[in-house]
Amino acid sequence: MNYEYEGLKLKNQLCFPLYASSRLIVRLYGPVLEPLGLTYTKYIVMLALWEKDNIGLKELGGILFLDSGTLTPLLKKLEIQGLVTRERNLEDERNINIKLTDRGKRLKETAKDIPAKIGSCINMSARDLKELHRLLHIILENNKESQCLGL
Amino acid sequence: MNYEYEGLKLKNQLCFPLYASSRLIVRLYGPVLEPLGLTYTKYIVMLALWEKDNIGLKELGGILFLDSGTLTPLLKKLEIQGLVTRERNLEDERNINIKLTDRGKRLKETAKDIPAKIGSCINMSARDLKELHRLLHIILENNKESQCLGL
DNA sequence: ATTTAATAAATTGAATACAATTAAATTGTA
DNA sequence: TACAATTTAATTGTATTCAATTTATTAAAT
Numbered sequence: 001m002n003y004e005y006e007g008l009k010l011k012n013q014l015c016f017p018l019y020a021s022s023r024l025i026v027r028l029y030g031p032v033l034e035p036l037g038l039t040y041t042k043y044i045v046m047l048a049l050w051e052k053d054n055i056g057l058k059e060l061g062g063i064l065f066l067d068s069g070t071l072t073p074l075l076k077k078l079e080i081q082g083l084v085t086r087e088r089n090l091e092d093e094r095n096i097n098i099k100l101t102d103r104g105k106r107l108k109e110t111a112k113d114i115p116a117k118i119g120s121c122i123n124m125s126a127r128d129l130k131e132l133h134r135l136l137h138i139i140l141e142n143n144k145e146s147q148c149l150g151l
Numbered sequence: 152m153n154y155e156y157e158g159l160k161l162k163n164q165l166c167f168p169l170y171a172s173s174r175l176i177v178r179l180y181g182p183v184l185e186p187l188g189l190t191y192t193k194y195i196v197m198l199a200l201w202e203k204d205n206i207g208l209k210e211l212g213g214i215l216f217l218d219s220g221t222l223t224p225l226l227k228k229l230e231i232q233g234l235v236t237r238e239r240n241l242e243d244e245r246n247i248n249i250k251l252t253d254r255g256k257r258l259k260e261t262a263k264d265i266p267a268k269i270g271s272c273i274n275m276s277a278r279d280l281k282e283l284h285r286l287l288h289i290i291l292e293n294n295k296e297s298q299c300l301g302l
Numbered sequence: 303a304t305t306t307a308a309t310a311a312a313t314t315g316a317a318t319a320c321a322a323t324t325a326a327a328t329t330g331t332a
Numbered sequence: 333t334a335c336a337a338t339t340t341a342a343t344t345g346t347a348t349t350c351a352a353t354t355t356a357t358t359a360a361a362t
Contacts (some may be wrong), residue, residue: 005259007266010198010214014273014280015176017287019191020216022173023319024294025166030321040170041348047161058310063161065171068311070349077347094310094357108156115158122165123293128286129165135275135283136168142274143175174349181351192318209340219341221319228317245327245340 028121032114036107037081041066041074043111049084049100050108056095065140083107179272183265187258188232192217192225194262200235200251201259207246216291234258 010016026040033043048063049055057075061067075098078084083104089095124132161167177191184194199214200206208226212218226249229235234255240246275283 005201005263007270008198008201008259008263010195010202012266013195013198014284015173015180015191015269016195016198017284017291018169018173019177019195021287021290021294022166022169024216024290026170027320028294029166039347040166044161044164044167044170047159047164047167050156050159051161056310065175067350069313069351072312074348092310092358096311108159112156112159115163118166119158121294122290124286124289128289131282132286133165133168135279135286136172138275138279139172139175139273140168143172143179143272178350190317207340218320220321220343223342225318243328243340247341 025118025122028118029114032117036110041070042078043114045071045074045078046083046104046107046111049098049104053105054097054099056089056097058095060098078104176269176273179269180265183268187261192221193229194265196222196225196229197234197255197258197262200249200255204256205248205250207240207248209246211249229255 006012029040029043033039036043038046044064045060048060057068057071061071064071075084075086079086082101085099085101086096087099089097122129157163180191180194184190187194189197195215196211199211208219208222212222215222226235226237230237233252236250236252238248238250240248273280
């Protein structure tokens with residue numbers, strides 16, 4: 001038997017189930033977020049801002065692992081929706097400060113049931129959930145300043 | 152203390168680390184696949200075909216959790232690259248059969264070192280890797296015919 | 303003080319994802 | 333047989349992602 005190609009089998013991939021389940025769960029959010037006028041990416045931006053308001057784009061990107069190429073157009077849309085404001089930092093005009101509007105702050109109230117709603121769709125024991133959480137964070141931490149990626 | 156909004160904290164999200172680490176690892180593949188003329192999505196299509204050649208688009212989509220909207224343009228590109236052929240099934244012309252060309256088959260040889268190359272970037276014990284694998288497959292299995300999603 | 307280097311955001315272009323619709327082929331049924 | 337329902341790909345339109353480039357601003361060095 002030739003084991004030379006074992007690593008190429010889908011069932012032996014780590015990335016594939018990661019990629020597939022990520023998309024699966026993001027898709028789960030779609031109809032739940034739609035009434036709030038949010039997409040999944042907009043939602044995690046709002047999550048970050050609800051925890052820390054008045055933050056620079058760079059810092060926001062550091063938290064969410066997203067760069068200005070993704071965030072700039074996204075934040076402009078959130079601004080048009082009246083959920084955030086974007087203004088240059090007066091002390092250093094290279095930076096931009098993102099702030100929640102009152103409407104953006106109030107949306108938190110509407111959003112607070114979403115985690116439970118999504119959670120009920122993921123049929124997994126609390127123990128497994130916690131373990132999955134731990135393992136994913138190992139990946140994120142390992143690659144935060146990876147020698148493999150130039151992040 | 153008000154715990155009403157605990158579920159909205161990023162650190163309590165399951166989806167966020169799933170989403171972030173998936174993107175992180177897909178990005179890891181970029182420079183590794185580039186010399187082969189493949190993107191990550193093209194790569195998993197090739198992985199599936201190396202395991203089962205001459206397969207319908209629908210069946211391929213079932214394996215990879217992708218629909219014709221994603222696969223049709225992707226397969227056309229792989230066809231232009233000379234890695235696959237697309238032909239209507241003569242018995243049922245609604246279906247299309249995807250076959251590897253000789254060149255597509257030979258690419259497997261070039262690709263066989265990729266899993267080890269990526270693996271070396273993911274600093275995780277064999278035990279943790281296996282556990283992560285198991286947990287991700289729980290999510291995929293649970294939602295394969297979910298009551299929450301209309302897949 | 304000038305010039306150079308570094309940093310942050312915005313822009314551009316390529317490649318997905320995916321919902322929704324359309325078109326073609328097949329199946330089931332009256 | 334006709335016709336409605338179903339199935340499969342393809343198409344369309346919207347929303348990301350991300351690498352690479354550009355522009356503006358600030359910091360560092362001469």
